[in-house]
Amino acid sequence: MSRESLELMQGTLDVLVLRTLAWGPNHGYGISKWIRDRTEGALEVQDAALYQALRRMEARGWIEAEWGLSETNRRARYYSLTAQGRLQLRTEASTWRRYVEAVFKVLDPTPGEAP
């Protein structure tokens, strides 16, 4: 880890978790690992915060939890997206895209050309 990790921006974690679960049900460790692998450790996600986010989204009805067996045959708590969660992912993802595009338009020295 040569590069310094980036602090996570407010609300970012939710969309990352939702996106991860869009692949299919997963347990907390799986979600954490997936995010870490995809970002190559660029984002610093505290696991405690991740679990709290899971609880929060559960209460909002975006995800559901169920006990199941892991790949190693251990009892694990699996989370999966609800229909409501899928909808939430779609809106949040598009919000993020528009946000990032807008920021790039300002940062890019030659307007009109996307990097």
Added chain:
Amino acid sequence: MSAGRPFRRLFHFPWRSREQIRTDVDEEIRFHLDMRVEELVRRGHSASEARGIARREFGDLDEARSTLRLVDDTGERRSRRAQWWDALRQDTRFALRGYARSPVFTVAALATLALGIGANTAIFSVVDAVLIRPAPFPDPDRLVVVWETDRNSGTSHEPASVPDFVDFRERSSRFASLAGFIPRETSFLPDDGEAVRLPALAVSDGFTETLGIQPILGRTFTVEETEGTAPEGVLIGEALWERRFGRDPTVLGRTLRLDEGVYPVLGVLPRGADFGLLQLLSVADYGRSFADGGEGVQVEVWLPLQTRTSPASRESHPMFVVGRLAEGASLDAAQGEMSTIAAELERQYTANTARGVYLEPLMEVVVGPVRPALLLLLGAVALVLLIACANVTNLLLARGAARSREVAVRAALGAGKGRLARQFVVESLVLALAAAALGVALAFGGLELLLLLAPSDLPRLSEAGVSLRALGLTLLVSVGVGVAFGVLPGLQARPNDLQSALRSGGTGAGRSRGRRGAQSMLVVGEVGLAVLLLIGSGLVMKSLWRIIQVDPGFQTERVLKADYQLPAARYPSAIANWPNWSEIQGFNTLLLERAESLPGVESVAIAGVHPLSAGFTNSFVVVGREAESADWPEISIRQVSPDYFSTVGVPLLEGRLPREGDGTTAEPVLVINQAAAERFFTDQLPLGRKIAFWGTPRTIVGVVGNERFMGVTQDAPPAVYLALAQAPATSGSLLIRTTGSPEALAGMVRSMVAEIDPTLAVFGVEALGETLSRSLGARRFTALLLGLFAALALTLAIVGVHGVLNYSVAQRTREIGIRMAMGASRGSVTGMVLGQGMRLIILGVSMGLVGAWLLSRLLRGLLFGVSATDPAVFAGVAGLLVLVALLASWLPARRATRVDPMVALRTE
């Protein structure tokens, strides 16, 4: 985005305990750490290094654990609650659908329960207002009424003399304070229009303080005012303030024209300041004043009594005395002390010979007389509710039977015992609460009706509203009933006999016998309770009938009554001049003259008090038998004009009546009533003897029949009638016998009096029959309500009998079919069903008769001229029930004979 959505998944889980959640959270975190450590070890870290990294990545472990536990705990609880509500909604919806499907059952059950609950709430509201709600005074239980007693006459409820009151107050120490008052009729002349009569109290100092009345405006009397050393003012009641002054606070600066005097208004006393007063006055042996005066009387004006300045004798007893017991003083201690004081007074003054003191708690005086009747009504209406509940339970049982298949199916589909029982409880609760809502609506109507019918002498009735307490009780009862109902069919519905229920196709043959047993017991109970109620109301009604049959000794038909009070300022009544009160004599002559010339008048009389007023008593002697007379009770003294006896139809038994010639210059005469003749003249003829009181001997010239002027249910006490011209009175009652309807004359009488004296207040203008019937108001009220409840009970019980027989016939269709196929005649089938009904009825009736006999003691005090175990009433009620029940069994019996054996056999 329904809120229910996130919880639904949780139905898959059994509920998690707090401990379970704790281990779940721990396990989830441990799993995470283990997996991460494993991964790091795979990448070449040492085990301890890997553990360190994993923990660092996780953050604060302990905090995370406790946060997650907390979140899960709350979530769990919230979803549990949500599921509970969800299930309740489901059950309620299901119950409503069920009720909608069987409208006949629903209407019957609702109506039955609502009637029971409504009647209960209405009656309880009245009982609450009259008996339970505390008096509007602080510590009303410390207030006692101080009566004087007279060992000679045997009276125990006499007002005191003013000097006695002053002595009581000075010598006693067990009272925090004692106060006295004298009821008075005053004539109030408003600036605009006619004079009206206002009931007033002349009060001693400390009156408002003793009772604990606070003025709502202004102040009460000062000691100087009540002693008569300061100018007089008056206090007015809230009702008068509202009626005459529109609650204008500037009334304090204004004056009131009362009895020719003009008095400044000093303060306003709240409604309820005259609490219990009418009851107090009406138990007095005499001096009841306006308590005999008619409907809706309340005290409107309080005047200072001025005990110091007004001369008062120990012979006259106008003063009602109320005391507040001192801190720590008991009623017994106060009674002991007052008896000692009375004995001292007896030694000191001859006028106090044979006089004692009797203390009675004020609340006892006020509610004592009505308590038995009200509690009886409350008991009766509670029985009605019981019967209603039994009936509804019966309906539910029958319905439960019809539903046993449905229950079995639901049980087979996995509904747990708890779930099913809960469904039944919810169903019953829905029914009970709906009935309670309807019942409360009924109670509002019923209470209106009660207030309309209630006798005016029921204390504090004006305060009665559907009380919160009554509402609470209703809710409690209906919920209790609901749960009770829920348990029975719920028990029935236990799916342990699931297969047989499914197989038997819904009639639940296996259990129907037990169920029928339960239903039969309920019907027997209902019939028993109905008998109890019918006998109670039968006895009370028979008493009322007996009372109506009583000859009061006078005739009320076609007699109009009008009362008046002559104000002292214009009609001087100095004791020294009596009986030569020329203004009053002149007024009497003119009044009789004018009244006689009214159209449709047969005869006219003036009496000191009307024939249903107790009037007053005095001690007396028979001239020549003075020694003997000393031990005699006082005698009632009534002043009447010559035509009194013909006007109210009192017969002359011996001698002659007072006549026109019996004036102030003639020999003083009187007539006595039969009771006096029998009591005092057993061995000598009364005619020609002389009776002396007030210093004048009067010759007995005649004996007349007894008038029951103490009330129809009381024998007439000994009385003398003086010729009005020889013994004028400052107040009177004009009595007119008419040829047509007496009410038609009322308006003319008012305007006639106004012509003679425009400022004179006339009151109590009504047919004498009205006065008589009102004096029976409380009994009529009790009898009417009891009758109503009994009728309700009878109807419900009969519906119950009918229902259970009908159900039984339906259940036994197959059996009846077989019997008929085997050659049983229609007659024998009818007999079988009727016999089954009769067994229930006879059992119920017998239980009711025994119960009524056992409870007869409670009723005794409310009856008149009827024994509490009157055989005619007992037999009549039993006969009535058997007859009506026979009719109720007839329909199911006929239905049984219509069973077609072939159809009956084929259906199963």
